[in-house]
Amino acid sequence: MPTAAGETIIGFRDAAKVFPGRGKGGEVRAVDGVTLDVRAGEIFGVIGYSGAGKSTLVRLVNALERTTGGSVVVDGTDLTGLSEARLRPVRAGIGMIFQQFNLLSSRTVAGNVSYPLEVAGWSKDQRRERVRELLDFVGIADKADVYPSKLSGGQKQRVGIARALATTPRILLADEATSALDPETTQDVLALLQRVNRELGITVVVVTHEMDVVRSICDRVAVMEHGRVVELGDAYQVFSAPRQDVTRRFVSTALKDRPSPAVIERLRARHTGRIVTVGVDDVSGSSAQVTHVLRRHGVDGTIVYGGITEVAERPYGSLTLELVGDGTSVEEALAGLRAVTDVVDHGTASAPRDAGDAEERSAS
Numbered sequence: 001m002p003t004a005a006g007e008t009i010i011g012f013r014d015a016a017k018v019f020p021g022r023g024k025g026g027e028v029r030a031v032d033g034v035t036l037d038v039r040a041g042e043i044f045g046v047i048g049y050s051g052a053g054k055s056t057l058v059r060l061v062n063a064l065e066r067t068t069g070g071s072v073v074v075d076g077t078d079l080t081g082l083s084e085a086r087l088r089p090v091r092a093g094i095g096m097i098f099q100q101f102n103l104l105s106s107r108t109v110a111g112n113v114s115y116p117l118e119v120a121g122w123s124k125d126q127r128r129e130r131v132r133e134l135l136d137f138v139g140i141a142d143k144a145d146v147y148p149s150k151l152s153g154g155q156k157q158r159v160g161i162a163r164a165l166a167t168t169p170r171i172l173l174a175d176e177a178t179s180a181l182d183p184e185t186t187q188d189v190l191a192l193l194q195r196v197n198r199e200l201g202i203t204v205v206v207v208t209h210e211m212d213v214v215r216s217i218c219d220r221v222a223v224m225e226h227g228r229v230v231e232l233g234d235a236y237q238v239f240s241a242p243r244q245d246v247t248r249r250f251v252s253t254a255l256k257d258r259p260s261p262a263v264i265e266r267l268r269a270r271h272t273g274r275i276v277t278v279g280v281d282d283v284s285g286s287s288a289q290v291t292h293v294l295r296r297h298g299v300d301g302t303i304v305y306g307g308i309t310e311v312a313e314r315p316y317g318s319l320t321l322e323l324v325g326d327g328t329s330v331e332e333a334l335a336g337l338r339a340v341t342d343v344v345d346h347g348t349a350s351a352p353r354d355a356g357d358a359e360e361r362s363a364s
Contacts, residue, residue, distance in 0.1 A: 002170065003075050005041035009171065009203050010061055012036050016069030017056050030056040032227035033070065040170075043197050043204045045214040045235065047250060048224035054207045057224065058173050061205065062094045063087050075170060092120065095164030095202075099176035101156040103148040109135065109159050110144040116166045134162040138192060154185035161192060165200070172196060175207045190216050211254035215239065215311045223247045235312040240281055257307040257317040259346075267304055268349040273322040274330050275304070275346040278337055282314040290319070293336040299325035320346075 003009040017031040030053045038044045048054040059065040060072050063079050071080045077090050103112050110131050117127045135141045138158040148156055157177060164172055174193065178186040194217050197204050206213060214221050214235055221238050223231040223246060231238060231247045239255070242248045258277060259267065267275050278290055294301045301321040308317035323330050337343050347353035 003040045005039075005201070007040050008037040008073075009040040009075055010038035010205070011073040012057070012060070012070070013073070014070035015057070015060060015067050015072055017053075017060060017065055018068045029227050031060065031067075034227075034229050035070075036222055036229055036232060038203065038205060039220075040203050041197070041201060042219040043193070043206060043217050045206045045208060045218035045221035046224060047208055047211065047214055047221060049209060049246070052224040053227040054209075054224045055175055058175055058205055058207050061171070061173060062091050062096065092167050093169050094171045094173060095167070095169040096173040096175065097157065097160040097164050097177045099179045101148070101153075101160050101180075103156060103159055103163075105148055108145050108147055109140065109151070112148070112159055113162045113166055116163060120167055130166060131162075134165055137165075137195075138162045152185070153181050154188055157181065157185075157189050158192065161189075161196065165196065165202075170202060172202050172204045173207070174204060176209070177206070178208070178210070178213060186213075187216070193217060211250040214250075215254050215309065219312060223250065236282070236314050236316065239311045240279075240316055255307075255309065255317060257309070257319075258344075259305045259320055263305065264346050267320065267322075268346065268352060271302075271304060271322040272348070273300075273302075273324040274334075274348055275320065275322055276334065276337070277306070277318050277320045277344040277346065279318050279342040280308050281316050281341070289340040290321075290337060293340065294323070294333055297325070297329045297333040297336060299323050299329050299333040 012034045015031055015034045016029065019028040019030060021027045034057060046054045046057060056065055060067055061074060063082070067080060071078055073079070074090055075093060079087065079090065104115065107115065113131045113134055114127045117130060122130070132141070135144055138161055140155055140158050143151065143155060148159070151159070178189050181189060190213065193204055196202050206218060208214065218235045220233065221235050222229045223238070223244065225246045231242065231244045238247060239251055242251050264275065301323055303319050304322050305320035306318050308315050323333060325333070334343060334345060345353050
């Protein structure tokens with residue numbers, strides 16, 4: 001029986017992959033004792049810097065790499081020790097797309113999408129209808145007779161997605177699928193992956209080193225470092241309250257809403273009021289509360305820096321404000337703000353405060 005939405009469709013239990021040493025380098029523990037579950041129907045992100053083990057982890061899912069320890073269970077089937085013949089039906093339920101597209105240059109777009117159906121033994125008429133349906137779904141029906149060399153990067157990846165969907169898989173693995181694309185094309189491909197997930201009910205596992213990809217489409221995320229999962233959780237939670245240094249570094253690449261020390265210096269030089277940065281999130285409703293607190297204490301707040309973006313389709317970011325009012329009112333307003341959101345007080349040009357000395361409070 002197929003795994004129901006919300007239940008575990010991919011389960012790693014102390015999974016390990018060790019590559020034997022080459023020369024004097026010794027063995028490489030690419031995946032080192034990973035235990036985690038991917039739920040049916042979600043978009044799950046695996047993020048890490050180069051060499052973190054994320055691509056190897058995902059290749060364990062379709063047994064392109066075999067575990068050297070622990071187990072991987074996919075849609076109820078333990079892959080440990082399975083023969084190639086017994087792996088075949090499992091792999092038929094798993095599609096995969098790649099950074100470099102891996103299209104067959106000697107085949108047209110239609111021929112590339114048709115290829116896995118030929119291998120699976122579909123009739124010519126069945127293949128023709130399925131290819132037409134898939135090319136229409138990914139938005140390149142007019143490119144059916146074109147060869148890959150004539151396509152843009154985004155179009156090639158759409159062909160790759162169509163081909164991966166050909167045999168109606170329940171799982172789609174996307175290994176750095178947007179790394180070779182420009183930002184605008186990346187967003188188009190990510191939107192298509194969301195359609196695959198929502199309209200077709202396919203579980204999508206996204207391997208990436210780009211936190212913007214996680215921010216845009218992932219429900220949950222695992223952060224990897226040195227072959228281990230060091231942080232795991234809801235994408236919004238990981239963005240808004242990262243626990244590990246590596247996660248904080250990733251988050252900072254996607255959220256450029258907080259002013260650097262040099263920017264703070266310039267802001268204090270240009271504005272005479274108190275410079276503060278306040279967090280804005282979907283948990284505390286802090287955006288509306290900031291306005292309410294300032295109004296209650298008779299303090300004017302002017303936005304001088306910041307930005308709010310969406311993480312997992314929920315607002316998150318920060319605003320840096322110049323607060324103007326008498327000294328007591330500003331202090332009371334700051335106390336009120338700290339009660340509803342995180343606050344960093346940068347002070348003024350005459351009385352600067354460093355971020356390390358600033359009082360902060362994470363909204364619960």
